[in-house]
Amino acid sequence: xxxxxxxxxxxxxxxxxxxxxxxxxxxxxxxxxxxxxxxxxxxxxxxxxxxxxxxxxxxxxxxxxxxxxxxxxxxxxxxxxxxxxxxxxxxxxxxxxxxxxxxxxxxxxxxxxxxxxxxxxxxxxxxxxxxxxxxxxxxxxxxxxxxxxxxxxxxxxxxxxxxxxxxxxxxxxxxxxxxxxxxxxxxxxxxxxxxxxxxxxxxxxxxxxxxxxxxxxxxxxxxxxxxxxxxxxxxxxxxxxxxxxxxxxxxxxxxxxxxxxxxxxxxxxxxxxxxxxxxxxxxxxxxxxxxxxxxxxxxxxxxxxxxxxxxxxxxxxxxxxxxxxxxxxxxxxxxxxxxxxxxxxxxxxxxxxxxxxxxxxxxxxxxxxxxxxxxxxxxxxxxxxxxxxxxxxxxxxxxxxxxxxxxxxxxxxxxxxxxxxxxxxxxxxxxxxxxxxxxxxxxxxxxxxxxxxxxxxxxxxxxxxxxxxxxxxxxxxxxxxxxxxxxxxxxxxxxxxxxxxxxxxxxxxxxxxxxxxxxxxxxxxxxxxxxxxxxxxxxxxxxxxxxxxxxxxxxxxxxxxxxxxxxxxxxxxxxxxxxxxxxxxxxxxxxxxxxxxxxxxxxxxxxxxxxxxxx
Amino acid sequence: xxxxxxxxxxxxxxxxxxxxxxxxxxxxxxxxxxxxxxxxxxxxxxxxxxxxxxxxxxxxxxxxxxxxxxxxxxxxxxxxxxxxxxxxxxxxxxxxxxxxxxxxxxxxxxxxxxxxxxxxxxxxxxxxxxxxxxxxxxxxxxxxxxxxxxxxxxxxxxxxxxxxxxxxxxxxxxxxxxxxxxxxxxxxxxxxxxxxxxxxxxxxxxxxxxxxxxxxxxxxxxxxxxxxxxxxxxxxxxxxxxxxxxxxxxxxxxxxxxxxxxxxxxxxxxxxxxxxxxxxxxxxxxxxxxxxxxxxxxxxxxxxxxxxxxxxxxxxxxxxxxxxxxxxxxxxxxxxxxxxxxxxxxxx
Ligand code: SF4
Numbered sequence: 031x032x033x034x035x036x037x038x039x040x041x042x043x044x045x046x047x048x049x050x051x052x053x054x055x056x057x058x059x060x061x062x063x064x065x066x067x068x069x070x071x072x073x074x075x076x077x078x079x080x081x082x083x084x085x086x087x088x089x090x091x092x093x094x095x096x097x098x099x100x101x102x103x104x105x106x107x108x109x110x111x112x113x114x115x116x117x118x119x120x121x122x123x124x125x126x127x128x129x130x131x132x133x134x135x136x137x138x139x140x141x142x143x144x145x146x147x148x149x150x151x152x153x154x155x156x157x158x159x160x161x162x163x164x165x166x167x168x169x170x171x172x173x174x175x176x177x178x179x180x181x182x183x184x185x186x187x188x189x190x191x192x193x194x195x196x197x198x199x200x201x202x203x204x205x206x207x208x209x210x211x212x213x214x215x216x217x218x219x220x221x222x223x224x225x226x227x228x229x230x231x232x233x234x235x236x237x238x239x240x241x242x243x244x245x246x247x248x249x250x251x252x253x254x255x256x257x258x259x260x261x262x263x264x265x266x267x268x269x270x271x272x273x274x275x276x277x278x279x280x281x282x283x284x285x286x287x288x289x290x291x292x293x294x295x296x297x298x299x300x301x302x303x304x305x306x307x308x309x310x311x312x313x314x315x316x317x318x319x320x321x322x323x324x325x326x327x328x329x330x331x332x333x334x335x336x337x338x339x340x341x342x343x344x345x346x347x348x349x350x351x352x353x354x355x356x357x358x359x360x361x362x363x364x365x366x367x368x369x370x371x372x373x374x375x376x377x378x379x380x381x382x383x384x385x386x387x388x389x390x391x392x393x394x395x396x397x398x399x400x401x402x403x404x405x406x407x408x409x410x411x412x413x414x415x416x417x418x419x420x421x422x423x424x425x426x427x428x429x430x431x432x433x434x435x436x437x438x439x440x441x442x443x444x445x446x447x448x449x450x451x452x453x454x455x456x457x458x459x460x461x462x463x464x465x466x467x468x469x470x471x472x473x474x475x476x477x478x479x480x481x482x483x484x485x486x487x488x489x490x491x492x493x494x495x496x497x498x499x500x501x502x503x504x505x506x507x508x509x510x511x512x513x514x515x516x517x518x519x520x521x522x523x524x525x526x527x528x529x530x531x532x533x534x535x536x537x538x539x540x541x542x543x544x545x546x547x548x549x550x551x552x553x554x555x556x557x558x559x560x561x562x563x564x565x566x567x568x569x570x571x572x573x574x575x576x577x578x579x580x581x582x583x584x585x586x587x588x589x590x591x592x593x594x595x596x597x598x599x600x601x602x603x604x605x606x607x608x609x610x611x612x613x614x615x616x617x618x619x620x621x622x623x624x625x626x627x628x629x630x631x632x633x634x635x636x637x638x639x640x641x642x643x644x645x
Numbered sequence: 646x647x648x649x650x651x652x653x654x655x656x657x658x659x660x661x662x663x664x665x666x667x668x669x670x671x672x673x674x675x676x677x678x679x680x681x682x683x684x685x686x687x688x689x690x691x692x693x694x695x696x697x698x699x700x701x702x703x704x705x706x707x708x709x710x711x712x713x714x715x716x717x718x719x720x721x722x723x724x725x726x727x728x729x730x731x732x733x734x735x736x737x738x739x740x741x742x743x744x745x746x747x748x749x750x751x752x753x754x755x756x757x758x759x760x761x762x763x764x765x766x767x768x769x770x771x772x773x774x775x776x777x778x779x780x781x782x783x784x785x786x787x788x789x790x791x792x793x794x795x796x797x798x799x800x801x802x803x804x805x806x807x808x809x810x811x812x813x814x815x816x817x818x819x820x821x822x823x824x825x826x827x828x829x830x831x832x833x834x835x836x837x838x839x840x841x842x843x844x845x846x847x848x849x850x851x852x853x854x855x856x857x858x859x860x861x862x863x864x865x866x867x868x869x870x871x872x873x874x875x876x877x878x879x880x881x882x883x884x885x886x887x888x889x890x891x892x893x894x895x896x897x898x899x900x901x902x903x904x905x906x907x908x909x910x911x912x913x914x915x916x917x918x919x920x921x922x923x924x925x926x927x928x929x930x931x932x933x934x935x936x937x938x939x940x941x942x943x944x945x946x947x948x949x950x951x952x953x954x955x956x957x958x959x960x961x962x963x964x965x966x967x968x969x970x971x972x973x974x975x976x977x978x979x980x981x982x983x984x985x986x987x988x989x990x991x992x993x
Contacts (some may be wrong), residue, residue, distance in 0.1 A: 260993020308971035310978035318768035325732045326739030333744040487724040491705040497727025
């Protein structure tokens, strides 16, 4: 039987199942196959905060969405073309996102009366006309897997567990994915349990063969590799890229990295990743709480290390006082905030951009802190180096604002040339800097950067004391002098205001746009995808994206004023808009959604078009 | 890196060639505690003790929190970090864990260490980073002008408790032993010789040493420790803890009850063989804990000295061992290896 092969330029697949079904692993593997095939891609995992919500229920559904294409793409896609539903809960939870005509591959074995009841189906949707608008492929994934593994010396439970690999095999056939790497992966993942390894490989192959030989699927699809910039690529998620960026910052600054951290979703993976790389001289310290995490990082910075603490919003709130101490003692410190939906515990596994104002102002007193925000998962690497550069050069705490979407989303990353990474090395103070040649003035500033000397313990002749009490300019001695305080407040502000950040670049191909769409952080992908759509439809729109939120690029005001209208989509209630209006008196148009999810390109395209059309 | 550092608290800290005096450790800053404050005596004791260690002064760091005692670092001509309320153990942990060549001292008070910073204190103790924590216990809040503290006796009348405080105080020694501290001692501001002998042992201990120092706040809680200073009674109520010696005061002795707990009895009439001999190195903390329970608020008798000093791996050292092991097993990391780890592919 020869099967038809159809060419597609892009596909969005969502794997959905119970959180025990291994959907994240399945998605990761499909991503790896797709990456090595050479498609451009973008992923969006979505998992419950509960580690194991009751099986088969809606809160227990875990999913992984993957968008891949023969051209460069910017987002994990608005709506899936294909849904793999491992049980009724997965179907019900995801059906609302599915456009008419999309394919549904459903594991019929799990559509039992009991499972249907759990999610409120009174009849089986696979058997009535509930799914009439979609193309349904009923496949008894579990029983096919168990049958395929009949001859293996493993328990029925282990056999059933391999059903995700059967599904992966089927999808791999359907989209012509290369399979060798997955086989190798399974062999090494289960190296200690060879029977399980063999069974999983067999299930994977059985899934492939099912597609190839049965009549259930008459068409398979080809998506040509994308024409990407030449280079060496790997797939990378934001948290991993951020961890690598911190390691690179340590290498490029020649300073040992010290991470003080307390586990918190969705930032913990950075702690996990860094703890694997001790051979870079990295010390990772899992502290008793958030405050100790940042405290230890600051203590290490006092000792001359690259001090880093990683957390999410609730942790930033707890660390605020210590960040203030870092502002006062003018020591380098990197605080990574992987933002999540708040307030309070909020929705830990969902994304948001709602910590911007906390990063700006969430401390007592006038305590300016530079802010850097990466725009894509791989950009987390470069943003981490940039945060370190600022922290070290200006001796200041720096906030690095990632978020849950960047942290867990992944994309192919063209590896940078190591020798093109910036040199961010610093010099410690080595001798007295007072006019008399014997005194050391810990608060005597570099006239250019306004940074104070970094004088680390162990250096003779410059022993000194610092702390949270106001300092006398120069000497750093305790001072309650009113004019000195006024001066120091202004100096600390001037230092941050004077940080060298590159100008804001505007993308406006024909220079005729009257509307600018501005964004910051993780909205880059959806905004850029929306801008493409609008332009394709003939609309004229300019795009600019802020990576430095404090200080803002020097040309920000000019850019804003150069357009009739400035549209600013944010996953908050208008936090950057508030800052820009206050600072530049430009009435930016806010577009805000706080659903714990990234924007959709289509949604934003509509908003942009509306702004262009309105007068 | 793998040889034992037990008992060598300062083994990795470089020594000074020059002979040092107390003057070397005095900073140029004017000391600003209330006249008569016990902090002066402790400062003088520390300043005159430091030269004995013979360390390079630039490798000594004092880290403090907030409170009267936490001004301490400003007055020592070493590196110093006056941090924020309660957090000094955390900050010092990061410093000591990343710089084994430093001698790190934490200066804290009863409010700083046991109230706002209680969590950091207990975790520093269980973790056993190479730190010396000097806890100045004056049983009151001084800097905020006289509220009761977590070591104040029940019923304490203060500005915030005009009808008497309600909560039961911590016993810092019991707390430290309960937190698995490897070195726990108590001394008093007025007895310089004893104070310095305890500091000596604390400095030699590799790991976290906690030294409770009874300190008189003559403004808000004057004479809190008077019985321990009064020449008439102090020798009668002070139970000296010296390793290998029977635990006695001039008139009292410590004896084991049949159920294993300890009691203080008149020395007269007790058979020498019944008196508990102090074993600071006993791996089992229960006797040290029982000793700490002999305290009672009105100082009928008070054990002072080193309650417990046991050897156990220090966190900073173990951390270095892991780093060195990772380097020697897999070689020092390079960025290109790091970026190329995992699945990569080439385009073009
Ligand atoms: S208030 Fe008490 S503890 Fe504070 S400096 Fe004065 S006497 Fe000393």
